[in-house]
Amino acid sequence: MNIDDFEAYCFDLDGTIYLGNQILPGAKETLETLRMNHKKVLFITNSPTQTREECRRRLESLGIDVCSNEILTGPFISALYFSENFPDALIYVVGEEAIRTEFNHFSLKVTEDPSEATHVLVGLDRSFTYEKLNMAMNAVRNGAKLIVTNPDPTCPVPGGFVSDTYAIARAIEVASGKSIFQVTGKPSAFYGERILKELNVESDQCLIVGDRLETDILLGKFSKIRTCLVLTGVARKEDVDKTKIYPDFIIKDLNSLFFKVKQPC
Incomplete structure (x- = not known):
């Protein structure tokens, strides 16, 4: 996909941005590219054990700059x-x-x-x-x-x-x-509505990127938001046909999110 296909990008955390205390391939570079191209970014996690501020500090420790109001948690x-x-x-x-x-x-x-x-x-x-x-x-x-x-x-x-x-x-x-x-968490309609409210965008201008078919990808389906499955966490490619939950895109890791990057002016 092209970076300008969407105005806003939502990322799950565990299995998408990091795993344990390790940042996953392409995560930091992808986020920096989105920031440079003035795209809206929102982190959407189901984690029930972290506040938004705790998530912010964890991301910061991994070299990712983010504000607490760019994070939704369980x-x-x-x-x-x-x-x-x-x-x-x-x-x-x-x-x-x-x-x-x-x-x-x-x-x-x-x-x-x-x-x-x-x-x-x-x-x-x-x-x-x-x-x-x-x-x-x-x-x-x-x-x-x-x-x-x-x-x-x-x-x-x-x-x-x-x-x-x-x-x-x-x-x-x-x-x-x-x-x-x-x-209340992903894939609930309540969570999807909150995403669009926080980002102030229409559903067709938003992409959800995550590693779980039953939460991240279904969230997009229920909220009419397009989705990208990343294979760095829970789901495997063969799980798509097993579950009959079909994302719009499937990528190996976040290095593969864009095939063409617009250079910022």
Whole structure:
């Protein structure tokens, strides 16, 4: 594709820009080229354990300059979702500190008492216990709506994968006998709407680049935004036909994103 095919470019993080503490091939160069050509850039991650500011610092440590308002994360999107749809909710959180930090910015109410919760929000919790499972289960059985930051069952790390949010959310769903009410992260329509609002562009002027068919590429399909699958993370080329989720472009890594680069004036 040509760099001028789109006005705005959205990039997933894990498996697209970096893997673990290693920046992936072509990521820094591609972002610098986009900046030089005055393109809008937005980083769109489902990560439920990082605030926007923490993501900014991580990118900065890898040599990528970015502002916090150019980043959307799982906790931030969930905070937006509650502030717009359930501003008076009492939320029991299964997750890490990033969720509470972002919720504080919106003055959302978090409760430690599952019996009074109107909603349970589930993100990745690396200290998840049987006690937390029971507390979340009882909240949902008592009528609290089960909200999930992201539908990722696993997350890529160097050398393999670790379990992610959806593994925990499904345990609560099974134990409570109640279905998940809403997933706020990719590929939800809410996330897609927020992307276009943040960038202030029409959907046909935006490209989503990511490594997951079920989140990044489906997000584009649901939001009428074109997509590019990069093969540096979860998905492999053969997975496209298996899942029947077809991106508009497929590239080996970000070095292959553009075949022609316009030199800035």
